[in-house]
Amino acid sequence: MIINAENLIIGRLATFAAKQALLGEKIDIVNCENAMMTGNKKYILKKYAQKRQMGIPAKGPFIHRTPEKFVKRAVRGMLPYKQEKGRKAFERIKCYKGIPEKFKDKKLEILEKANISKVPNLKYIRIGEICKLMGAKI
Numbered sequence: 001m002i003i004n005a006e007n008l009i010i011g012r013l014a015t016f017a018a019k020q021a022l023l024g025e026k027i028d029i030v031n032c033e034n035a036m037m038t039g040n041k042k043y044i045l046k047k048y049a050q051k052r053q054m055g056i057p058a059k060g061p062f063i064h065r066t067p068e069k070f071v072k073r074a075v076r077g078m079l080p081y082k083q084e085k086g087r088k089a090f091e092r093i094k095c096y097k098g099i100p101e102k103f104k105d106k107k108l109e110i111l112e113k114a115n116i117s118k119v120p121n122l123k124y125i126r127i128g129e130i131c132k133l134m135g136a137k138i
Contacts, residue, residue, distance in 0.1 A: 001027055004099075004108040006034040010074050010127060012114035018078035021089035029075075029095045030103055033067035033128035033138065036116045041125045045133055052134060065136040067127050068095040097138075 001020060005013055013035060017027045037044060051063045064070050072095045080086035099108075116124060132138050 001025055002103055002106055002108050003027065003029050004031055004110050005029050005071065006031045006110075007116045008035050008111055008114040009116055009119065009124075010035045010037050010071060013111060014071070014074040014078045016111055016114065017075050017093055018089070021075075021092045022079070022085065025092070027093045028103065029068075029071060029093070030099045030108065031097075032071040032095050033097055033126065033131070035067075035071055035127045036124045037127060037130065038116075038119060038121050038124045040123050044125055044130065048130060048134055063134070065131050065134045066097070067131045067136070067138070068097045070127055070131055071095045 003013065003017065013029070017029060021027050048063065051061065055061050064073055072093065075093055075095075076090055079089055081090050096103075112118070128138055
Protein backbone atom coordinates (compact mmCIF):
# COMPACT_ATOMS: atom_id res chain seq x y z
CA MET A 1 0.00 0.00 0.00
CA ILE A 2 1.36 3.41 -0.99
CA ILE A 3 0.02 6.35 1.05
CA ASN A 4 0.37 9.96 -0.04
CA ALA A 5 0.94 11.95 3.19
CA GLU A 6 0.23 15.32 1.61
CA ASN A 7 -2.20 17.32 3.80
CA LEU A 8 -2.72 14.38 6.17
CA ILE A 9 -2.58 14.70 9.96
CA ILE A 10 0.50 12.83 11.14
CA GLY A 11 -1.12 11.12 14.14
CA ARG A 12 -4.05 9.74 12.17
CA LEU A 13 -1.74 8.67 9.35
CA ALA A 14 0.55 6.93 11.84
CA THR A 15 -2.27 4.98 13.52
CA PHE A 16 -3.60 3.78 10.17
CA ALA A 17 -0.14 2.76 8.94
CA ALA A 18 0.66 0.97 12.22
CA LYS A 19 -2.59 -1.04 12.14
CA GLN A 20 -2.03 -2.10 8.54
CA ALA A 21 1.60 -3.06 9.24
CA LEU A 22 0.53 -5.18 12.23
CA LEU A 23 -1.88 -6.99 9.90
CA GLY A 24 1.09 -7.89 7.68
CA GLU A 25 0.79 -5.34 4.90
CA LYS A 26 3.80 -3.50 3.44
CA ILE A 27 3.36 0.27 3.80
CA ASP A 28 5.12 2.97 1.79
CA ILE A 29 4.49 6.58 2.84
CA VAL A 30 5.47 9.26 0.29
CA ASN A 31 5.52 13.09 0.56
CA CYS A 32 6.38 12.95 4.27
CA GLU A 33 7.48 16.59 4.31
CA ASN A 34 3.92 17.67 3.43
CA ALA A 35 2.20 15.89 6.33
CA MET A 36 0.62 18.16 8.94
CA MET A 37 0.70 18.42 12.72
CA THR A 38 -2.20 20.20 14.39
CA GLY A 39 -1.68 22.66 17.20
CA ASN A 40 -0.20 26.05 17.95
CA LYS A 41 2.88 26.60 15.79
CA LYS A 42 4.93 28.35 18.48
CA TYR A 43 4.15 25.68 21.07
CA ILE A 44 5.07 22.81 18.72
CA LEU A 45 8.38 24.43 17.73
CA LYS A 46 9.20 25.17 21.38
CA LYS A 47 8.44 21.57 22.38
CA TYR A 48 10.73 20.08 19.71
CA ALA A 49 13.48 22.62 20.48
CA GLN A 50 13.39 21.46 24.12
CA LYS A 51 13.52 17.80 23.06
CA ARG A 52 16.60 18.51 20.94
CA GLN A 53 18.32 20.23 23.89
CA MET A 54 17.86 17.50 26.49
CA GLY A 55 20.00 14.42 26.81
CA ILE A 56 23.45 13.56 25.57
CA PRO A 57 24.12 13.29 21.81
CA ALA A 58 25.76 9.88 22.20
CA LYS A 59 23.01 8.38 24.38
CA GLY A 60 19.83 10.14 23.29
CA PRO A 61 16.97 10.83 23.15
CA PHE A 62 17.34 10.94 19.39
CA ILE A 63 15.01 13.36 17.61
CA HIS A 64 15.36 12.94 13.86
CA ARG A 65 15.48 16.07 11.75
CA THR A 66 14.66 14.65 8.32
CA PRO A 67 10.93 14.51 7.49
CA GLU A 68 10.90 10.83 6.50
CA LYS A 69 12.56 9.74 9.75
CA PHE A 70 10.32 12.11 11.74
CA VAL A 71 7.19 10.45 10.30
CA LYS A 72 8.62 6.96 10.77
CA ARG A 73 9.27 7.77 14.44
CA ALA A 74 5.63 8.87 14.80
CA VAL A 75 4.51 5.53 13.34
CA ARG A 76 6.87 3.70 15.72
CA GLY A 77 5.05 5.36 18.61
CA MET A 78 1.86 3.58 17.54
CA LEU A 79 3.53 0.14 17.46
CA PRO A 80 4.58 -2.26 20.23
CA TYR A 81 8.13 -2.00 18.84
CA LYS A 82 9.75 -3.70 21.84
CA GLN A 83 7.93 -6.92 21.00
CA GLU A 84 8.76 -9.14 18.04
CA LYS A 85 5.48 -8.47 16.21
CA GLY A 86 6.04 -4.72 16.54
CA ARG A 87 9.61 -4.91 15.27
CA LYS A 88 8.52 -6.93 12.24
CA ALA A 89 5.67 -4.49 11.55
CA PHE A 90 8.09 -1.55 11.84
CA GLU A 91 10.36 -3.15 9.23
CA ARG A 92 7.42 -3.27 6.80
CA ILE A 93 7.02 0.53 6.92
CA LYS A 94 9.07 2.74 4.61
CA CYS A 95 8.87 6.54 4.45
CA TYR A 96 10.08 8.75 1.59
CA LYS A 97 10.61 12.45 1.01
CA GLY A 98 8.78 13.40 -2.18
CA ILE A 99 7.66 10.70 -4.61
CA PRO A 100 10.41 8.27 -5.71
CA GLU A 101 10.66 7.18 -9.34
CA LYS A 102 9.44 3.66 -8.57
CA PHE A 103 6.09 5.06 -7.32
CA LYS A 104 5.50 7.68 -10.04
CA ASP A 105 3.18 5.50 -12.14
CA LYS A 106 1.48 3.65 -9.27
CA LYS A 107 -1.80 4.54 -7.55
CA LEU A 108 -1.29 6.57 -4.38
CA GLU A 109 -3.89 6.19 -1.63
CA ILE A 110 -5.28 9.24 0.15
CA LEU A 111 -6.82 8.76 3.58
CA GLU A 112 -9.96 10.90 3.73
CA LYS A 113 -10.34 10.39 7.50
CA ALA A 114 -6.88 11.84 8.12
CA ASN A 115 -7.20 14.89 5.86
CA ILE A 116 -6.51 18.29 7.43
CA SER A 117 -9.71 19.71 5.91
CA LYS A 118 -11.78 17.44 8.20
CA VAL A 119 -10.50 19.25 11.31
CA PRO A 120 -12.22 22.47 12.39
CA ASN A 121 -8.93 23.66 13.94
CA LEU A 122 -7.13 26.18 11.76
CA LYS A 123 -3.84 25.85 13.64
CA TYR A 124 -1.39 23.44 12.03
CA ILE A 125 2.17 23.25 10.74
CA ARG A 126 3.86 21.17 8.04
CA ILE A 127 6.36 18.52 9.11
CA GLY A 128 8.85 19.98 6.62
CA GLU A 129 8.76 23.31 8.47
CA ILE A 130 9.32 21.64 11.85
CA CYS A 131 12.29 19.71 10.50
CA LYS A 132 13.74 22.75 8.77
CA LEU A 133 13.57 24.80 11.98
CA MET A 134 15.22 21.94 13.88
CA GLY A 135 18.16 22.09 11.47
CA ALA A 136 17.34 19.72 8.60
CA LYS A 137 18.89 20.41 5.22
CA ILE A 138 15.76 20.27 3.07
